Amino acid sequence: MSTMQLYVWSPALNAPSIDPKCIIVQAYLRLLEVDFTVVHANDPQYSPTGELPLLKDGSTWIAGVNRIISHLAKRGLDGNRDLSPEQKAEYIAYSAMAQEKLYDCLMFTWYADMTNFIKNIRPTYARILPFPSRYLVPIQLKKSAKARLAKYNVEIKDDDKGLPQNEVEEMKELQRSGWHYMYRLVREAYGVLDTFLGDKEFMFGDRSTTLDCIVFGQLALHLYPDLAHRRLQHILTTEYPRLARYCDRIKDMYFVSEQPQSGASEDVPSMWRTLWNNPRSFLTTIKDDAMSYMGNQEEEKKKKSQAQLDFERKRIWSIVGGVTFLLAYVIYNGIVSVEFGDEEEYDDYVYNDGYEEVVEDDLEEDL
Structure with a gap:
């Protein structure tokens, strides 16, 4: 089994990490006695979902506690295997x-x-x-x-x-x-x-x-x-x-001994790397997410509180606004030029080689 790579928030405040989810996954990999290295990313934009921890297992990237636990269980690495x-x-x-x-x-x-x-x-x-x-x-x-x-x-x-x-x-x-x-x-x-x-x-x-x-x-x-x-x-x-x-x-x-550290992988599927390499695909994804959210809003209202709906709506539009501002800034200052070719050039998602797309855990909301 190849060495896995875990991207986390670094230790802080006398704790193994400033983020509880990063502590959970580090403890879990130690429980399973998995061979892994740690990258103190300290930036959620390393992750395509905007959250840490992020695990690299071979060519597959998995973000989020429950998704990582589920992925490892599919590989036969299950911390609950002895439970009734x-x-x-x-x-x-x-x-x-x-x-x-x-x-x-x-x-x-x-x-x-x-x-x-x-x-x-x-x-x-x-x-x-x-x-x-x-x-x-x-x-x-x-x-x-x-x-x-x-x-x-x-x-x-x-x-x-x-x-x-x-x-x-x-x-x-x-x-x-x-x-x-x-x-x-x-x-x-x-x-x-x-x-x-x-x-x-x-x-x-x-x-x-x-x-x-x-x-x-x-x-x-x-x-x-x-x-x-x-x-x-x-x-x-x-x-x-x-x-x-x-x-x-x-x-x-x-957590008595420190886990070996490593440098960030060149193929890390960060949000900004996706934007840089394929801005049209990235913006199309955001547009689709926004339209999907608006289209399903009435159905979701039946399942979620008003506070949750307001929170999700603000998050969608904050992402759209942030990306728009970033693009305007880099193009205006000549940092990068954006050229759009034919539609078929952008049919494939840039990280379809082993990247396991992650949705938000049902029991958690991102911070």
């Missing part, structure tokens, strides 16, 4: 909760807590992102978090006023006043996982499985970052110490 049918059903339920509830609470404490955002999150992204993304991505992530958290009626505001500055007293006041709903939600999620873990070493016994990778990936960024407001860390260590010890066990198992 009942345990596999439990895996689905607990995995869904972790990827939704724990991730939502992380978004809240990183972006709705303005003190954390200003003092820790924005400066960290600024250090690891290339120019000019360091000035744009943190704000984009904050806007996306606001859209994602809209279902909880969360306000993005300064939450320091009127709270004690002592951490212990602050937490007592937050508990007494019931502020904020997200802290009650995270306690519920912690409680469910803590009860399921019980006295076992791992979620399903004495051997780690896919679920342990997913839970650890989410909890790692609750527990390890040294933020200005360490509320999630405080709740975990004082109220759910068994979960905190569980995270330490997995971290010691999979």
